[in-house]
Amino acid sequence: MNEALFLMGSVVMICILLYRVLEKIAVPSLLIFLALGMCFGENGLLKIHFNDYEFVNIICSTCLIFIMFYGGFGTNLKEARSVLVPSVVLSTLGVAGTAGLVALFVHFVLHLPWLESLLIGSVISSTDAASVFNILRSKKLALKHHTDSLLELESGSNDPISYMLTTVTLAFMAGQEVSVPVMLAKQLLLGIGCGILMGVVAVWLLKRDILTTQQSRTVFLFAVMLLAYALPCIVQGNGYLSVYLCGIWIGNSNLPQKRYLVHFFDVVTDVAQVMIFFLLGLLVTPVELPVVVVPALFIMLFLTLVARPVASGLLLLPFRPSMGQIGVVSWAGLRGAASIVFAISAVLSQVDTTYNLYNLVFCIVLFSISIQGTLLPQVSKLLHMIDVTADVGKTFTDYQEESDIHFVKVHLGDGHPWCGQSLKEIGLPRDLLVAMILRSENMIVPHGDTKLAQGDLLVLAARAFEDREHMTLSEITVERGHKWANHTLATLPQVDGQLVILIKRGMETIIPTGSTWILPNDNLVVAHTQEKG
Numbered sequence: 187m188n189e190a191l192f193l194m195g196s197v198v199m200i201c202i203l204l205y206r207v208l209e210k211i212a213v214p215s216l217l218i219f220l221a222l223g224m225c226f227g228e229n230g231l232l233k234i235h236f237n238d239y240e241f242v243n244i245i246c247s248t249c250l251i252f253i254m255f256y257g258g259f260g261t262n263l264k265e266a267r268s269v270l271v272p273s274v275v276l277s278t279l280g281v282a283g284t285a286g287l288v289a290l291f292v293h294f295v296l297h298l299p300w301l302e303s304l305l306i307g308s309v310i311s312s313t314d315a316a317s318v319f320n321i322l323r324s325k326k327l328a329l330k331h332h333t334d335s336l337l338e339l340e341s342g343s344n345d346p347i348s349y350m351l352t353t354v355t356l357a358f359m360a361g362q363e364v365s366v367p368v369m370l371a372k373q374l375l376l377g378i379g380c381g382i383l384m385g386v387v388a389v390w391l392l393k394r395d396i397l398t399t400q401q402s403r404t405v406f407l408f409a410v411m412l413l414a415y416a417l418p419c420i421v422q423g424n425g426y427l428s429v430y431l432c433g434i435w436i437g438n439s440n441l442p443q444k445r446y447l448v449h450f451f452d453v454v455t456d457v458a459q460v461m462i463f464f465l466l467g468l469l470v471t472p473v474e475l476p477v478v479v480v481p482a483l484f485i486m487l488f489l490t491l492v493a494r495p496v497a498s499g500l501l502l503l504p505f506r507p508s509m510g511q512i513g514v515v516s517w518a519g520l521r522g523a524a525s526i527v528f529a530i531s532a533v534l535s536q537v538d539t540t541y542n543l544y545n546l547v548f549c550i551v552l553f554s555i556s557i558q559g560t561l562l563p564q565v566s567k568l569l570h571m572i573d574v575t576a577d578v579g580k581t582f583t584d585y586q587e588e589s590d591i592h593f594v595k596v597h598l599g600d601g602h603p604w605c606g607q608s609l610k611e612i613g614l615p616r617d618l619l620v621a622m623i624l625r626s627e628n629m630i631v632p633h634g635d636t637k638l639a640q641g642d643l644l645v646l647a648a649r650a651f652e653d654r655e656h657m658t659l660s661e662i663t664v665e666r667g668h669k670w671a672n673h674t675l676a677t678l679p680q681v682d683g684q685l686v687i688l689i690k691r692g693m694e695t696i697i698p699t700g701s702t703w704i705l706p707n708d709n710l711v712v713a714h715t716q717e718k719g
Contacts, residue, residue, distance in 0.1 A: 193226070193234070216320055216463050216522070217555045223467020234468065239544075242465050243530045249458035250345075250527055254426050255411045256455040257315045257342035258433025259448075262335070269336040272505045276336075276498055276515070277312075277344035283497035284489070284519075285311035285351055291488045296481055302539050305355045309529050309543070310489065310550055312348035313341040314522020316459045317555055321520075325563050330573045331511050337518050345524045346377065346427035352528045359537040369422075376423025378431060384414040385435025392441050404450050407436070462523045470548050478541050482549030486521075489550075490558060494519040510569040517565045521547075521554040593621065596644040605642075610634035621647045659687075659713055666706040676700035685713045 200222070228235045266273065288307035292298050298306070318341040321327065322334055329337075350373045357364045388410040397403045414432035415425040441447070495516035502512055529547035532539075566572050598605055604612050609620055609632055623630040624643040630636065638644070664671050670678060675686055675698055688711040689696040689704070696702060704710070 216317055216459060217552075217559065219460050219463035220467040220552065220555070223464040224470060224472060225467075226464075227468050227470065227472070229472040236468050237471070239469070239530055239533055242469050243527070243534060246462045246465060246523065246527045246530065249462045250426070250524060251411065251415045251429055252451070252455050252458040253316050253462075253523070254342070254345065254430045255414070255433040256451045257319070257338075258430040258435075259437035259451060260319075261339055261342060261434050261437060263434065263438045265332070266335040266339045269332045269339065272502055272507075273336050273339035273343070275501050276340045278347055280340070280497050280501050281311045281344045281347040282351065283501070284493050285348070287493035287497060288485065288489055291493070292485065295484065295488075298540055301355060301359045305352065305359065305532060305537075305539070306485070306543070306546070308348060308351035308355050309532060309547055310348075310485070310521050310525045311351060312344040312521075312524055313337075313519045314524055314551075315341040315345070316462070317341075317520040317522040317559055318518060320459070321559055321562055327563055327566060328573045329514060329566060329571050331508065331571075333511050333514055333571060336511075336515065341520075343427075343430055346373075346424045346430065348524065349426055349528060350374075350424060352532065356532060356535050356537060360535065372422050373424040374427070376418045376421055377425070377427035380418040380421075380423055381414055381428035381431030382435060384410055384417065384428070385432040385439075388432070388436055389439045389441065392436075400446050404447060407447055407451075410436075459523070462527075466523070466526050466548065470545065474542065474545055475549055478546040478549050481541065482546050483553060485546075486550045486553040486557075489521075490517070490519070490554070510571045513569045514562075514566050514571045517558060518562055520558050520562075521551045523551075526551055594646050594648070596646060598638060598640055598642045598644065600640060602640065604638050605640045607638055608634065609636050609638070612638070617648060619647045621645050659711060662710045662712055664704055664706060664708045664710060668706070670704050670710075671706045673704055674700065675702050675704065678704075685715075686710050687713050 224230055226232045226234050263270070285304070285307035288310065289300070289303040292303035292306050293300055296303075315338075318337055322338065328334055350370060353373075354364065354366055354369060357369075388407065391397065391406070392403060397406055410432065411429060415429040417423075417425075418428040419425040495512070498515050498519070499512050502515065507515075525547050526544070529543045533542075533544050563572075614620070620632050622645040623632050623636065623638070624645070625639065625641070686698055689698050689702065690709040690711070691705065691707075
């Protein structure tokens with residue numbers, strides 16, 4: 187266990203340290219994590235022998251729950267409303283059509299048995315939400331005709347159908363007697379019902395005073411996510427569909443302090459994606475891949491150039507898309523973590539297959555991310571589908587946090603220069619608004635002619651400062667005995683890129699100069715800047 191924790195800690199740290207480099211290269215960053223896992227593996231630099239499919243299945247399936255939940259949580263239904271129907275059509279009929287076409291190709295070209303062909307088609311029939319989200323955000327790829335919203339919604343919602351097709355096919359291959367209509371009905375109805383139920387209950391509780399701290403609200407939502415997956419699975423429903431719908435319901439509800447939930451799950455999901463791709467790379471044995479490279483390449487090319495374009499193109503025709511939109515949607519059908527996780531489930535079911543299914547699907551995903559993922563920005567540009575006037579952030583619910591309003595208070599003490607003046611006379615900037623005045627226990631909604639008096643407590647509203655790529659703000663509390671205490675700013679050692687811009691001393695706010703003394707218990711607001719590049 188100690189070695190496993192050391193390995194995981196090292197990988198996460200490496201990935202974080204490499205983040206700035208990874209976001210500047212053309213290759214999708216998730217592909218780097220996959221390659222990193224292979225480098226750590228038994229044929230890599232560190233020669234770590236690792237072939238525990240069950241362990242990887244548990245960890246990756248759990249990580250997939252986070253990805254599915256946050257995929258729903260981040261889906262902005264207002265932005266996606268115009269493409270909601272075509273997205274649902276692609277994530278259901280499109281997945282089934284793609285699986286069927288791939289099965290036909292594998293059976294007639296690679297000469298594999300029907301059920302094995304259908305299993306391969308089912309496992310790789312869904313597009314990968316993690317890969318699509320990663321490329322759209324990292325490359326800031328805003329697309330015309332709400333195509334970015336279409337891809338986001340489709341890739342986030344089509345894993346459940348792929349999972350159901352895989353489950354049904356595995357049941358047939360194991361010789362089980364199953365009623366396909368009954369199984370699909372259970373999977374869909376129980377998955378939808380449990381997901382919406384958990385979402386409704388969670389939102390109702392989050393809007394009550396039961397959860398008093400932000401920490402408890404975050405942990406509560408973490409538990410809701412796990413229950414949304416486990417509950418339908420216990421009653422033979424689709425857990426992935428449930429957790430996705432639960433995320434959509436919660437993410438599109440008006441919740442207090444929602445940005446903290448967004449930030450928490452944003453980080454956790456990033457870590458989950460890194461962990462999945464690293465473990466999948468660690469699990470593979472590269473010397474075994476040459477056997478499946480050629481069939482994997484043929485399947486990937488057919489999937490990319492024929493199956494996906496035919497299935498998505500025919501299904502989108504009733505919605506009158508442009509040829510550019512069909513082209514981008516066809517090319518953006520990236521395969522990823524979900525396909526490999528489903529392949530691991532098939533391996534653990536111990537059904538007989540001609541090829542090692544894990545190795546085959548791994549190579550398909552590797553080709554898909556490296557070729558389709560890398561070229562997606564160029565294909566979008568070639569098809570004139572990039573919208574330079576739009577912001578891809580609008581397709582995600584956390585975009586609203588960028589224009590968040592914060593409130594600050596200002597107490598008008600004895601001799602304050604605003605006392606006796608009206609609001610219109612003090613000359614506040616247009617972006618700074620006095621929202622309310624508290625005067626002798628009375629609440630006043632002010633207007634321009636409202637006179638300010640000594641003792642007033644003003645509540646001001648303004649847009650919150652957001653940390654920029656090269657500048658952040660932080661607070662430093664000067665305790666007794668601190669090396670800065672009882673010194674002037676001018677006597678402090680100068681640190682490049684660091685500037686004290688404000689001092690909070692009790693109820694007093696001070697804009698400092700070089701001669702300003704720093705006293706014990708002062709709170710200093712410090713700006714940190716970094717050189718670009």
